[in-house]
Amino acid sequence: MTAFIEFRSVSKRFPGVQALDGVGFSVARGSCHGLIGENGAGKSTLGKILGGIHGADAGEILLEGRPIRPQTPLEARALGIALVHQELSFCPNLTVAENLCLGDLPARRGWLDRARLRARARGMLAEIGSTADPDALVGTLSPGREQQLQIAAAVGTGARVIVMDEPTSALSAGETREFRRLVGDLKARGITLIYVSHRMDELFEMCDAITVLRDGRHVSTEPIGATSPDRVVSQMIGRTLSAAQSAHLDLCPGGERLAVAGLASPGRFTGVNLSVRAGEIVGIAGLIGAGRSEVLQAIFGLDPAATGEVRVDGRGLRLGSVTAALRSGLGLLPEDRKRQGLVLTMNVRENCTLSALSLFSRGGWMRRRAERRAAAEACELLRVRTPSPESPVAGLSGGNQQKVTLAKWLVRSCEVLLVDEPTRGVDVGAKAEIHRLLGDLACRGKAILLVSSELPELIGLCGRILVMRGGQVVSEIGRPDFSEDALMRRMTGLAA
Numbered sequence: 001m002t003a004f005i006e007f008r009s010v011s012k013r014f015p016g017v018q019a020l021d022g023v024g025f026s027v028a029r030g031s032c033h034g035l036i037g038e039n040g041a042g043k044s045t046l047g048k049i050l051g052g053i054h055g056a057d058a059g060e061i062l063l064e065g066r067p068i069r070p071q072t073p074l075e076a077r078a079l080g081i082a083l084v085h086q087e088l089s090f091c092p093n094l095t096v097a098e099n100l101c102l103g104d105l106p107a108r109r110g111w112l113d114r115a116r117l118r119a120r121a122r123g124m125l126a127e128i129g130s131t132a133d134p135d136a137l138v139g140t141l142s143p144g145r146e147q148q149l150q151i152a153a154a155v156g157t158g159a160r161v162i163v164m165d166e167p168t169s170a171l172s173a174g175e176t177r178e179f180r181r182l183v184g185d186l187k188a189r190g191i192t193l194i195y196v197s198h199r200m201d202e203l204f205e206m207c208d209a210i211t212v213l214r215d216g217r218h219v220s221t222e223p224i225g226a227t228s229p230d231r232v233v234s235q236m237i238g239r240t241l242s243a244a245q246s247a248h249l250d251l252c253p254g255g256e257r258l259a260v261a262g263l264a265s266p267g268r269f270t271g272v273n274l275s276v277r278a279g280e281i282v283g284i285a286g287l288i289g290a291g292r293s294e295v296l297q298a299i300f301g302l303d304p305a306a307t308g309e310v311r312v313d314g315r316g317l318r319l320g321s322v323t324a325a326l327r328s329g330l331g332l333l334p335e336d337r338k339r340q341g342l343v344l345t346m347n348v349r350e351n352c353t354l355s356a357l358s359l360f361s362r363g364g365w366m367r368r369r370a371e372r373r374a375a376a377e378a379c380e381l382l383r384v385r386t387p388s389p390e391s392p393v394a395g396l397s398g399g400n401q402q403k404v405t406l407a408k409w410l411v412r413s414c415e416v417l418l419v420d421e422p423t424r425g426v427d428v429g430a431k432a433e434i435h436r437l438l439g440d441l442a443c444r445g446k447a448i449l450l451v452s453s454e455l456p457e458l459i460g461l462c463g464r465i466l467v468m469r470g471g472q473v474v475s476e477i478g479r480p481d482f483s484e485d486a487l488m489r490r491m492t493g494l495a496a
Contacts, residue, residue: 004029004192005050005161010059012045014395017387018216019045022059025211025221032183032193034203034224037213037236038429040385040397043196046213047163050194051083052076063161082154084164090146092139097121099138100153124156128182147179155191162186165196166425180206198428200229212236237429246439249463249479254278256314257447258416260299263308268294269471272308276416276447281438283458284451285487286468292451293335295468296418299449300332301325312416326355328416331409333402335420335451341405342393349375349389351404356412378407382437399430406437417441420451435461455484467491 003026012020020042027033035043048054050061052070060067063079070076073083090099097117098105106116121134130148138146147167154162168176183206186193197203203210204224212219212235219235220227256277263272269291276282284292298306301322310317312328325332334340342351352375353360360371375389382403386396393404402422409417422438423431438461442448452458458465459482467475467490475490488494 003027004031004064005194006062006065007046008060008062010046010049010061011057012042012049012054013057017395020049020056021216023213023216023218024059025218027192027194028208029192030187030190031208032187032195032206034207034210035194035196035213036198036200036203036210036232037219038397038399040215040400041213041236042216043213044165047083047165047194047196050076050161051081051163053083077157077159080158080160082157082159082162084147084150084154084162084167090138090149092137094138095134096125096132096136096138096141096149097134100124100134100149100156124152127155128152129185148182151182151186155186159191161192161194163194163196166198167195168197168199168202176202198426198431200232200428203232204229214238233428246435246442246461248279248281248439248442251279251443253280253463254445257312258299258449259309259311260295261309263295263298263306263310265294265298265303265306268303269298269468272473274449274466274473276449278415278445278447279442280464281442281448281450281462283462283465284449284468285455285458285465285491287491288453290468290491291471292468293420296332296420296449296451299325300330300418302332326412329414331355331412331414331417333405333409333417333419333422335424337398337401337405342401344392344394346393347390348379348384348386348393348396348404351393352378352389352407352411355408359412374411375407378410379404381410382407383433397426397430399426399433402426402430402434403437406434410441415445416447416449418449421453422450423452423454423457431457455487458487459484469493 005027008024009022010020011022023042023046037043045054049056052073052075055071068079070079070081100121101117106113106120118134125132128148128151130152132145132148168179183193195207207224209221209223210227210232211221212232214236254277256275258276260272260274264270272295274282284295286292297303299310301320301324304320306319310319312330315328317328318324338344343354349372353371360367372389379386379389384403384407385400393401396404422434426434438448450458450461463479465477465482465487466473467477467487469491477486
């Protein structure tokens, strides 16, 4: 395979951070080229430069030997380059057909020609083997279907290069399998893919070569057969990643801090009973739609329809009230940090103290010195990598954003943490650091209820794992009986 795309000494700087520093490597025509690195390594920035969203400060990009410099996504599209983003970017209130043809709606005598619109959308969907209904509202589709639409839109515009940025981060196991099949079909048609992901199994299954970036610099580009997951991890983080067992698993848990009895919500889950003791991490496993996140939201007061009993440190908690949950010492690390956990227009300090403003105010005025000190201490404890607590939280890497989301509950001194998918979309180095942080919090006596779709994560952190299926807790497994096979069988209903 010949070089189709070539990056030569590409550099890009944002205020306070050097995102890319002289990055250079080649991508073969018709290949799937993996791009991996820690959060903040420059992967997404490089893809956005190729896709015309950012402009490079220095260096050049060659496509089929000719220099290109797209200044807008439209210019990139004209060159045959398209992006499939991690955050889906369709209009949920429009139909599939309207979204696919939004940039070029067919008209007849000044009116939208719906017959041509549907026909064009069906053709674009057929190109990737999708059976989506052109008249369905995008807001009613699963994340997997939405991801298909992004690819259909890219292929339908004649894209020869598709940059995929963490495309499976929000997909279920079944949708991920379907997505991998689609990637194989695109390669077979000669489309060149640049695949940004933190999921090592995906990269080694689908990619022909893999490039590693670290701190905005190129570390290596190797054929997939000439490297290994362990080698890639050490190249990413500059050290060997150890997997020592968390110290909290060797300690005896204390008294019961969270007790849930008969918790139910119509159409979501029913009859949930659980408890978490001081110094304990209890996991909840289950497939997408099993009701795991919904249980955490109900405990935290976000579900007004929830019924049952929740007690924190022996005191009853009024359901449906976030204020009551906060006063009882509960904190929620939500599944979607950008939409539910952070205010991206605020800085790190403001996000760290947002849930505890009353602690830093007197007579209606903020005590800025105390606020800055509390935010700095939380950032130091969690090792948040930021130029300053006054830096915009939107400019941090995914792993550091997740730490800030956790920091605001430490500032409030929450003793019971409800943690939902804490390492979704973060690299292996940040993942190990977040695991360490959760273990350290358990050692300090915090009670943690953890939801994760990654079974190794649950097995590595938890003393007990509850399995949910169809909105019910169907099993509890103790640490001596942990295995991915045992969990998966119970999650899917295969176990007796």
